[in-house]
Amino acid sequence: MARRPPTKPRKNASQARSRATVDALIEATARILVREGFEKTSTNRIAEIAGVSVGSLYQYFPSKEALVAAVIDRHNDEIMQIVRAAFVEVAEMPVEKAVRRLVTVAIEAHHIDPNLHRVLAEQIPRSGRLAEVEAFNHEVHALVRAYFESRRKEMRKIDLDMATFICVSAIEAVAHNTVLHQADMLSDKTVKVLVDETTRMVAGYLRPSA
Amino acid sequence: MARRPPTKPRKNASQARSRATVDALIEATARILVREGFEKTSTNRIAEIAGVSVGSLYQYFPSKEALVAAVIDRHNDEIMQIVRAAFVEVAEMPVEKAVRRLVTVAIEAHHIDPNLHRVLAEQIPRSGRLAEVEAFNHEVHALVRAYFESRRKEMRKIDLDMATFICVSAIEAVAHNTVLHQADMLSDKTVKVLVDETTRMVAGYLRPSA
Amino acid sequence: MARRPPTKPRKNASQARSRATVDALIEATARILVREGFEKTSTNRIAEIAGVSVGSLYQYFPSKEALVAAVIDRHNDEIMQIVRAAFVEVAEMPVEKAVRRLVTVAIEAHHIDPNLHRVLAEQIPRSGRLAEVEAFNHEVHALVRAYFESRRKEMRKIDLDMATFICVSAIEAVAHNTVLHQADMLSDKTVKVLVDETTRMVAGYLRPSA
Amino acid sequence: MARRPPTKPRKNASQARSRATVDALIEATARILVREGFEKTSTNRIAEIAGVSVGSLYQYFPSKEALVAAVIDRHNDEIMQIVRAAFVEVAEMPVEKAVRRLVTVAIEAHHIDPNLHRVLAEQIPRSGRLAEVEAFNHEVHALVRAYFESRRKEMRKIDLDMATFICVSAIEAVAHNTVLHQADMLSDKTVKVLVDETTRMVAGYLRPSA
DNA sequence: TATGAATGAGTATTCATTCAT
DNA sequence: TATGAATGAATACTCATTCAT
Numbered sequence: 001m002a003r004r005p006p007t008k009p010r011k012n013a014s015q016a017r018s019r020a021t022v023d024a025l026i027e028a029t030a031r032i033l034v035r036e037g038f039e040k041t042s043t044n045r046i047a048e049i050a051g052v053s054v055g056s057l058y059q060y061f062p063s064k065e066a067l068v069a070a071v072i073d074r075h076n077d078e079i080m081q082i083v084r085a086a087f088v089e090v091a092e093m094p095v096e097k098a099v100r101r102l103v104t105v106a107i108e109a110h111h112i113d114p115n116l117h118r119v120l121a122e123q124i125p126r127s128g129r130l131a132e133v134e135a136f137n138h139e140v141h142a143l144v145r146a147y148f149e150s151r152r153k154e155m156r157k158i159d160l161d162m163a164t165f166i167c168v169s170a171i172e173a174v175a176h177n178t179v180l181h182q183a184d185m186l187s188d189k190t191v192k193v194l195v196d197e198t199t200r201m202v203a204g205y206l207r208p209s210a
Numbered sequence: 211m212a213r214r215p216p217t218k219p220r221k222n223a224s225q226a227r228s229r230a231t232v233d234a235l236i237e238a239t240a241r242i243l244v245r246e247g248f249e250k251t252s253t254n255r256i257a258e259i260a261g262v263s264v265g266s267l268y269q270y271f272p273s274k275e276a277l278v279a280a281v282i283d284r285h286n287d288e289i290m291q292i293v294r295a296a297f298v299e300v301a302e303m304p305v306e307k308a309v310r311r312l313v314t315v316a317i318e319a320h321h322i323d324p325n326l327h328r329v330l331a332e333q334i335p336r337s338g339r340l341a342e343v344e345a346f347n348h349e350v351h352a353l354v355r356a357y358f359e360s361r362r363k364e365m366r367k368i369d370l371d372m373a374t375f376i377c378v379s380a381i382e383a384v385a386h387n388t389v390l391h392q393a394d395m396l397s398d399k400t401v402k403v404l405v406d407e408t409t410r411m412v413a414g415y416l417r418p419s420a
Numbered sequence: 421m422a423r424r425p426p427t428k429p430r431k432n433a434s435q436a437r438s439r440a441t442v443d444a445l446i447e448a449t450a451r452i453l454v455r456e457g458f459e460k461t462s463t464n465r466i467a468e469i470a471g472v473s474v475g476s477l478y479q480y481f482p483s484k485e486a487l488v489a490a491v492i493d494r495h496n497d498e499i500m501q502i503v504r505a506a507f508v509e510v511a512e513m514p515v516e517k518a519v520r521r522l523v524t525v526a527i528e529a530h531h532i533d534p535n536l537h538r539v540l541a542e543q544i545p546r547s548g549r550l551a552e553v554e555a556f557n558h559e560v561h562a563l564v565r566a567y568f569e570s571r572r573k574e575m576r577k578i579d580l581d582m583a584t585f586i587c588v589s590a591i592e593a594v595a596h597n598t599v600l601h602q603a604d605m606l607s608d609k610t611v612k613v614l615v616d617e618t619t620r621m622v623a624g625y626l627r628p629s630a
Numbered sequence: 631m632a633r634r635p636p637t638k639p640r641k642n643a644s645q646a647r648s649r650a651t652v653d654a655l656i657e658a659t660a661r662i663l664v665r666e667g668f669e670k671t672s673t674n675r676i677a678e679i680a681g682v683s684v685g686s687l688y689q690y691f692p693s694k695e696a697l698v699a700a701v702i703d704r705h706n707d708e709i710m711q712i713v714r715a716a717f718v719e720v721a722e723m724p725v726e727k728a729v730r731r732l733v734t735v736a737i738e739a740h741h742i743d744p745n746l747h748r749v750l751a752e753q754i755p756r757s758g759r760l761a762e763v764e765a766f767n768h769e770v771h772a773l774v775r776a777y778f779e780s781r782r783k784e785m786r787k788i789d790l791d792m793a794t795f796i797c798v799s800a801i802e803a804v805a806h807n808t809v810l811h812q813a814d815m816l817s818d819k820t821v822k823v824l825v826d827e828t829t830r831m832v833a834g835y836l837r838p839s840a
Numbered sequence: 841t842a843t844g845a846a847t848g849a850g851t852a853t854t855c856a857t858t859c860a861t
Numbered sequence: 862t863a864t865g866a867a868t869g870a871a872t873a874c875t876c877a878t879t880c881a882t
Contacts, residue, residue, distance in 0.1 A: 054877090162403060166384060197373070274853095475847050477874095579823065592803065677865095
């Protein structure tokens, strides 16, 4: 196992000023990551953009990786907030309506900051945040599985983990590729058809055969 | 636009000795990429592992990126060979059988060298090979679409591009995530179920509703 | 057109410590240039001699060329200070006295650091300082021409630019070659004769014919 | 003393083919030196342009420096031929006419291949040809001095070495600077005035005072 | 607590030269 | 004798990190 740099923030930033500095640093990192790419994202540049000295940067983050990790965490938190809210909404819905809502939310979530999303996706393996991202995936899996479990009687007999794996993979992939090929398909109508079709595929898959 | 290093090979290496050197360099790059990650992949290290001098490396490759690009190209060629063969096989099959075969092939293709696949996936955006990989994706899309077109009468009425996009995304995602979570699901039986289920989802989606 | 490395200094180095570092780097560059020649003048060696890290070097100078350029600028400034002072002195003098003074000053100026002068002369074309050196030449030309203009009535009728070009070339060449062949002619008496003779040639050239 | 690479050609190139190869190599070196600058002048490039393999290059020249030295020698020989011929011509002329002729020849000689002249001038100190170039200068000095000696009675009383040094410096400088600033002064008329004026200065300097 | 000057190991790349074929 | 593939020491330059002020 390669030794990784530390990635935990150095203090709790209790005071408001500290908090502001930390935010500025994370924001600066995200911006440079998106606008100039990972190679150009140096700690000195981050500090400069954040309007802070490098010394201060290292007061709050023990390494460059810690900063990238913080950006990943922030982004994941934003997405998870949307996702969790969606599952609350969806809990009472029948399967097809629920799937449609979840597909829509998946696409929306991927569109929060598509460029950042793309850059982070590339950095996750090196970010020391693999565990957190896996945890994120597990939570999504668990939420879907729990919903499926609660709707078991409306669905055909099926291994719930397997079904969850396949449905999450499919929905996530459609959302992800839609972001990547954004140029090709952005009209509202196209998105609607996309949601319709994806919903049809997933809901059809779950529904008891006639 | 960030300027990229050149990635075209420098010589055609027609002679046997040259060819061996080039192969050794590509192989060494792939190995280090997998075993030590992109950051540790320095040109001097590649040359060392290939049993060749740095000078020779630069005789055949104008930059580090050119080497990574060569690895990507080689890997893509391997996969495309499998994929193209599969479509020849599948041409005469009915939809469900065809989908089953394609799902199987997708998973197999992703297993050729899963670790390399993972590392390369991360490097593609920086490799100057985006265009080639997109071409690869386009070819896959075209092959699938052509097959769908030829089986139109067995399928429901549907926008073929949309259907292709969704089916390819779904199948590719299942295969990809299967590789990522290989630890969890590797038993032959599990794989069989996985193929069955994915086939059911995709074939069901394409089939005319009862 | 060949692209050149940047030669503008990176920071203004206002603080005392910075200023000392910058001076040490310029001084070290000048020394190595003189003692070991341009080929041996590597940035790591410059930093070492300056008692500073390479990193610091690059904090203040964006390239090796920038350092050479700084040495050239410093040397030119030293010379121009002497030259400008000489023209202030000379303004009120009659032609022959003025020429004698200027010849003397030219030789003195070339003797400030003859070895450095020689090395720099070779590097100017590659230094990105051609423009500055040309500006220097233009200033000298302008000063001489202005003096000539102010003394027109003591001189024969003549194209002032042409006369300036020829006189400056001649005086400069005598001074320059004197430095190059310093071993041969350094006695005070020899120098006096040299100044007498050069003055005779130039002043004679400018004087109205009898 | 820094150790220098060897600069003597490796064989006498008795055979015609060898001679052709040697010439091609020298010519290629000169061309690259002029067209791409000293930095780009690599032995591999020279061999390529000469249409010869690097191996062959090293069969005839023991080092890169030897090639540059050969170019310098060739250029000097060309100039010396002109200069020697001029002194034969001039031997019977009276001083002013002779000076005029020599000034003209100096300018012509500097124009043989001005760009090559410039590049070589920069490389001489590093070429191991300093001695040869000094010998060249000595020969010029000797020729001028011999002429002066033969015309002593037409000239004022004067230290001949000193006079030679000053006159040669002045004429050479005018010719050299004329080449450097070629853009500014190239019309036939301008050159004529230049020759007239320089001749006036030098001849006036040598002439007994009225 | 903040600053930013200083550090130096590490990286990609070049090019004169050699030598097996 | 010619070839050109191979060599590898050397060089410019970057950037995460430290620490004196």
